[in-house]
Structure formats: structure tokens, C-alpha cells
Amino acid sequence: MNRVSTMFSQAGLWLMLAFAMAAPLHAQETAAAADTPLAGDAAPAAAPETSAAATDATTGDFKSLDQEVQSLKKDVLDLNRELFVLEEDLLFPANTQVAVFVSMDVGEFFALDSVTLKIDNKEVANYLYTEREAQALLKGGVHRVYIGNLKTGDHELVALFTGQGPHERDYRRGATLKLTKGVGARYVELKISDRASRAQPEFIVKEWE
Amino acid sequence: MAALFGGVCLALLLAGQSHCATSLIGQPAPDFALRSLSGENIRLSEHLGEVVVINFWATWCGPCRQEMPALDELYAKYKLAGLTLLGVNIDDSNASARAAEMAQGLKVSYPVLFDDRKEVARAFDVSAMPLTVMIDREGVVRQVYEGFKPGQQKRYAEQLRELLNQ
Numbered sequence: 001m002n003r004v005s006t007m008f009s010q011a012g013l014w015l016m017l018a019f020a021m022a023a024p025l026h027a028q029e030t031a032a033a034a035d036t037p038l039a040g041d042a043a044p045a046a047a048p049e050t051s052a053a054a055t056d057a058t059t060g061d062f063k064s065l066d067q068e069v070q071s072l073k074k075d076v077l078d079l080n081r082e083l084f085v086l087e088e089d090l091l092f093p094a095n096t097q098v099a100v101f102v103s104m105d106v107g108e109f110f111a112l113d114s115v116t117l118k119i120d121n122k123e124v125a126n127y128l129y130t131e132r133e134a135q136a137l138l139k140g141g142v143h144r145v146y147i148g149n150l151k152t153g154d155h156e157l158v159a160l161f162t163g164q165g166p167h168e169r170d171y172r173r174g175a176t177l178k179l180t181k182g183v184g185a186r187y188v189e190l191k192i193s194d195r196a197s198r199a200q201p202e203f204i205v206k207e208w209e
Numbered sequence: 210m211a212a213l214f215g216g217v218c219l220a221l222l223l224a225g226q227s228h229c230a231t232s233l234i235g236q237p238a239p240d241f242a243l244r245s246l247s248g249e250n251i252r253l254s255e256h257l258g259e260v261v262v263i264n265f266w267a268t269w270c271g272p273c274r275q276e277m278p279a280l281d282e283l284y285a286k287y288k289l290a291g292l293t294l295l296g297v298n299i300d301d302s303n304a305s306a307r308a309a310e311m312a313q314g315l316k317v318s319y320p321v322l323f324d325d326r327k328e329v330a331r332a333f334d335v336s337a338m339p340l341t342v343m344i345d346r347e348g349v350v351r352q353v354y355e356g357f358k359p360g361q362q363k364r365y366a367e368q369l370r371e372l373l374n375q
Contacts, residue, residue, distance in 0.1 A: 127242070128243065128244065128252075130251060130255060131250070
């Protein structure tokens with residue numbers, strides 16, 4: 001994260017530099033605009049050709065400076081884009097990435113209200129499902145409830161489901177998964193399904209291979 | 210005393226924040242989902258395409274008591290024209306029963322939501338009570354009103370008519 005901050009500070013410096021370059025240019029343009037008629041007033045007929053040549057040279061200089069500023073601005077924009085991509089890579093690198101998804105199957109014995117996710121006893125997500133979202137899950141939708149990074153090693157993932165169970169009774173159940181994080185992204189699915197034999201909902205936490 | 214306590218709570222809640230809600234004008238409204246008094250969960254983004262008014266209130270806030278019936282009148286008038294009104298209570302979770310009682314006592318017909326984790330209040334930089342936010346059909350914050358004085362509902366109505374006509 002410190003590295004990202006440093007990169008952003010550098011980008012900030014680039015931007016400041018670009019504006020610092022642009023500001024004197026405008027000042028020069030204004031000064032030049034003010035100076036030109038004065039020069040004309042001082043020697044109206046003596047050296048019209050010299051004046052015209054000087055004006056051309058000044059215009060040429062301005063064009064060149066303007067091109068430089070435009071080029072600098074383009075560099076800043078390119079740098080900004082590269083930093084954005086770098087930030088994404090650094091914040092969610094594929095190797096340490098963990099994503100958790102929620103899915104529902106049937107849902108006759110459970111109406112989903114919310115899912116709270118804890119990793120190593122720290123709450124990382126708490127999502128309230130609206131009626132429309134719950135219906136989308138029942139139609140086969142999968143919701144990504146969390147994306148983050150984990151160090152390699154053992155971790156404990158606890159998912160708490162709240163909602164209405166059989167006979168419209170408030171229902172709160174937890175499911176745990178011991179996760180061993182190695183190299184590479186890991187995907188975990190929190191699946192809510194019906195266990196028809198016991199007329200109860202079932203909460204399964206499984207890893208996608 | 211209750212008002213003083215509430216004010217202190219609000220100050221503590223918002224400690225460390227230098228922004229105010231008006232800075233959100235012209236910005237997309239932060240999305241949220243909250244539990245409502247009726248038990249249903251409501252998500253702001255599901256009301257895209259409607260003009261949404263969010264009214265932050267608390268039981269310890271005197272002007273909120275005056276504002277809520279006025280807002281309810283506007284809701285009754287413009288509901289069919291595409292107005293959604295959400296009352297967001299920011300009391301602590303142990304006071305939600307009192308908040309529910311107050312909302313029922315004032316007979317408000319619009320959905321009342323509970324932000325007991327104060328996440329939505331933080332997202333909207335609530336620094337005054339009551340706070341009323343008007344969001345256009347595209348989900349952009351168009352107006353923020355801090356506090357309430359009798360007669361302010363006329364300005365609300367004018368603004369709403371403008372937003373509903375867009």
C-alpha cells in the first residue's frame with residue numbers, strides 16, 4: 001500500500017509539474033498579448049517588417065511550447081492509466097485473491113435476509129438482500145459477496161445466514177470453512193439449498209476447484 | 210437533555226469528518242441497503258428511474274417531528290408521479306423500538322429504515338439533523354437540506370415538481 005501511495009504521490013508531482021509548466025505559458029501569452037501593441041506603438045512605421053518577423057518567431061515559440069505542454073499532458077494521462085492498472089494489480093493480485101459467492105437452490109425452506117462473512121474472526125462483509133435480489137438468486141444468479149486478499153496459510157471463514165426458515169420462523173445459521181491459502185486465487189461458494197428429507201434448509205460452504 | 214445527548218452522539222458519530230452532505234450535490238448517491246420497519250430490506254439502487262427523497266432523522270431530534278408529517282403529505286401527493294421517500298433513522302439499535310413507535314405515532318406512510326450501524330449516515334456525510342437529500346431519476350444527488358423550519362416544505366414541493374418533470 002505504501003508503494004501505491006508513493007506512486008500516487010509521484011503522479012501528483014507530475015500533475016503539479018504539468019500545471020506549473022502550463023501556468024507560466026499562459027502568463028507569457030498574456031504578457032505577449034499586452035506587449036505586442038505597445039511595441040507597435042513605439043515604432044509604428046520604422047520597422048514593420050522586423051515587427052512582423054518577431055511576431056512570427058513568437059508565435060512559433062508559443063506553438064512549440066503548446067505542443068510540449070500537450071505532450072506532457074498526454075504523458076500524465078498515460079501515467080495515470082498505468083497507475084490505475086498497477087493499483088488494481090497491487091490491491092487485488094491474482095495470487096492472493098479470495099472471492100466468496102452466494103448461491104441458492106430451491107429455497108422452499110429458507111427466505112434469505114442477510115449474509116455476514118467473517119475471515120479469521122474479522123467481519124469482512126455484511127450484505128442485506130432485498131426481495132428482488134433473493135428472487136434473482138433463486139433463479140440461478142450468483143452473487144459475489146466479497147473479494148479480497150489473504151496471505152498464504154490457514155484461515156477460518158465463517159458465514160452467518162439470517163432469514164426466515166420453515167413456518168416463517170426467524171432463522172440464523174452459521175457455516176465454517178477451514179481454508180488453506182496457497183499460491184493462486186481461491187473461490188468459495190456459500191450455497192443455500194433445501195434438505196427435503198428433514199424439511200430444513202442446508203448451508204454448504206465449498207471451494208471451487 | 211435527550212436532544213443534547215443526541216447531538217453529542219451525532220458529533221461523535223461524525224468526528225473526524227470535514228465534509229458535509231452538500232458536497233454530494235452533483236455526485237451519484239451512495240448506494241445502500243437497509244432493513245425497514247415492515248421487515249423488508251430496501252436498496253437505493255433498485256429505485257433508479259424514480260425521484261428519491263431520503264430523510265435522515267432521529268428520535269431525539271425535535272425538528273424531525275415537525276418535518277416527517279410534512280414529508281408524508283408530499284409523499285401522498287407525488288407518490289403516483291414517481292416519488293419514493295425513505296426515512297432513515299440513525300438511532301442506536303437499542304432505540305429502534307422507540308424509533309418505530311415514533312414513526313407509527315406520526316402515522317408516516319413512507320418506508321422507515323434503520324441505520325443502526327450508521328454506515329449510511331457516514332456515506333451521506335450527515336452532519337445536521339434532520340437532513341433531507343433529493344436524488345433525481347438518474348441517481349444523482351440534486352439537493353440537500355440541512356435542518357427544517359416550518360414552511361420549508363414549499364421549497365421541497367417546488368424542487369420535487371422540477372425533478373419529477375425531468
